[in-house]
Amino acid sequence: MLTSGNSSSHPKSFILLGIPGLEISQFWIAFPFCAMYVVAVLGNITLLHIIRTDHTLHEPMYLFLAMLAVTDLVLSSSTQSKMLAILWFHAHEIEYHACLIQVFFIHAFSSVESGVLMAMALDRYVAICFPLRHSSILTTPVVATLGAVVMLRGVLWVSPFCFMVSRMPFCQSQIIPQSYCEHMAVLKLVCADTRVNRGYGLFVAFSVGEFDMIVISLSYVMILRAVLQLPSGEARLKAFGTCASHICVILAFYIPALFTFLTHRFGHHVPQVVHIMFANVYLLVPPMLNPIIYGVRTKQIRNRVIQGCCGKVP
Incomplete structure (x- = not known):
């Protein structure tokens, strides 16, 4: 089952177990997962269609929302088709290179999603703290540049994961006790010192996640200060909304x-079944919730959805 190369050996494929501990229930668990995936796909495609066709929505907030929708589609689709095949049809085998591609898409687009959320926080900061300069600061070229930087960061930071793993020898075990290929899960099958890989993984996690969370936190601290200084309660509520x-x-x-x-x-000490379920939720629930949250909370999008369904705007 091993293929030898100049510097490494790797199995032809891996075995994804799905949800260990819930083998008897996996067939039925797949139905809510499938329903959430369908909602995620339909919701994000609807968002993209509304933003593309309505020229009044070609503003920074909605352009970032379109980027988020594309990211959610890629992130959820990179795992769900294989996961459903495992749970429904027992198609547990995944080819080696397909597994590494899945690792790349999961981690690269998780980084992209984090970066888009950071960019959206900056957009809200400029819109509330500098409302008169918002359109001149966040122009369409600036928004496109931010999107490109976020995408490039994800690709450049995550690509070494796959390169380093592909150069390492694997043990005889080919079993991954999850529903998809994830960097740490694949790394546990390597028969070599993985401290450099683990260290780089921590560096990427903290340089991306921590940086983005700090920027988001600072943005909302400044937003909160600006909102609390508004003279009327109605203006404060609108800003918070x-x-x-x-x-x-x-x-x-x-x-x-x-x-x-x-x-x-x-x-x-966390039960494996809890860990696996959260790992699946992490890649499925946000893509499902994001279009619902924005569809309910954003008047322009809500009105367009109602207009498309009922033929009129309330």
Whole structure:
């Protein structure tokens, strides 16, 4: 089962177990996962269609939201088709290079999603603290540049994961006790010293996640200070309302992401089934919730959805 090369050997494929401990229930568990994935795909495609066709929504907030929708589609689609095949059809085998590609897409686009959330926080900061200069500061070229930088960061930071793993020898065990290929799960199958890989993984996690969370936190501290200085209560409520949906999206992404990251490295006493379920939730629930949250909280998008369904705007 091993293929030898000049500097490494690797199996032709890996075996993904799905959800160890819930083998009997896996067939039925797949149905809610499938339903959430369908909602995620339909919701994000609807968002993209509305933003593309309505020229009044070609503003920084909605352009960043379009980037978030594309990222969510890639992030959820990179794992869900294979996961459903495992749970429904027992298609546990995944080819070696397909596994590394999955590792790349999961981690690269998780980084992109974090970066887009950071960019959206900066957009809210400029919109509330410098409302008269918002359109001149966050022009379309600036928004496009931010999006390109976030994408490039994800690709450049995560690509070494796959390169380093591909150069290392693997043990005889080919079993990954998860529903998809994740960097740390694949790294546990390597028969070599992985301290450099683990160290680089921590560097990427902290240089991306911690940096983005610091920028988001500082942005909202400045927003809070500016909002509390507004003269009227109605103005304060309106300002808070414009940020509420973004805060919900941030929490939906970072809470399961932090739990999954910490459990992989330090949660030795966390039951495996809990860890695996959260790992699946992390890549599925935010893509499902994001279009729902923005659809409910954002008047322009809500009106367009109602208009498309009912033929009129309330």
